[in-house]
Amino acid sequence: MDQTRVVTELTQGKEFAMQLKIHLDNASSSKELQHVLINSILVSYEKTLSLLTTRGLNPNASNNESCSQAGTSTTRIGSQVSFSESPCNEQVNREFKDPNHKNSSAKRKSNMEKWKNQVHVKGDMGVEEALDDGFDWRKYGQKDIFGAKHPRGYYRCTHRQLQGCLATKQVQKLDEVSSIFDVTYHGSHTCIPESQSASTPRNQSLQFFETVPASFYFPSSSNNLPLHDNTFDRGLTSSSTFSLESELRVERNRRTTNSDPALIDHVSADQTSTKSHTVDVGFSFDQMEFANGFNFDHSIFYNYE
DNA sequence: AGTATTTGACCATC
DNA sequence: GATGGTCAAATACT
Secondary structure, three states: OHHHHHHHHHHHHHHHHHHHHHHHHOOOOOHHHHHHHHHHHHHHHHHHHHHHHOHHHOOOOOOOOOOEEOOEEEEEEOOOOOOOOOHHHHHOOOOOOOOOOOOHHHHHOOOOOEEEEEEEOOOOOOHHHHHOOOOOEEEEEEEOOOOOOOOEEEEEEOOHHHHOOOOEEEEEEOOOOOOEEEEEEEOOOOOOOHHHHOOOOOOHHHHHHHHOOOEEEOOOOHHHOOEOHHHOOOOOOHHHOOOOOOOOEEEOOHHHOOOOHHHHHHHHHHHHOOOOOOOOOOOOOOOOEOHHHOEOOHHHHOOOO
């Protein structure tokens, strides 16, 4: 059930908001840190809305849920699905397929719910991040579509074999705007993703720190031990995350030179995996400067085209 | 070795 | 025959 993840995201957002409140009351607080907090809050909101807007992924989701989010719009397709009116529906571009139209896919999936999402890849977010809807997808095909510039990717739920989850999605870049992807979902998820079943929801900020090739000190943690990037395994819980209450102290790592092939390999691998964990903070590191004079060279993380 | 992705072939439909 | 969706072997990656 997505409710757990929604609650997790909202709880994170609340915690970030509380941290921000403290920092706003503190005159010596750095602007950068406040921006980090603000963006973390926004990311939490976006994630939450994303979970709600992809309600079709969750067969138990309510029709009263919010249906729009920054950067995406959702359209339901399919005659067998009753479409509930809500104010936000005015924002989406509805497309209903003719129920009598039967192409091969329509016939094969005639009993499947179908809806469409339009995903905008904003300047400061990665493609994988934008397309990440919280579920595990495995690509099983790609096809050049007649009249379309870009091929269409076919994905099915990773848990299809183990859990019999029949959810699929198709992803296609728009001809006109390459930063916008049409994502068409078929069927609802009946699986329990591992990331969800493991009672340790991952933290947005942790995803960020997993990717950043540097060692970090977390003053709030015991011993102030430096944590190499490899130390951030996926078992860390949200309760064990660093506290943004403390100033982030980042130690430049020996491997942060742009020419480090190991680092480049790491980044490029992340970009090609549908389960990647790219920089997921939703803000630019252009001018960001951390303690000890560490500056992020954000350019090594982004390579959209 | 196990898993994920790529890609040509195959199938259903129009 | 053209097209879109899926399969499955080959390949790449970890």
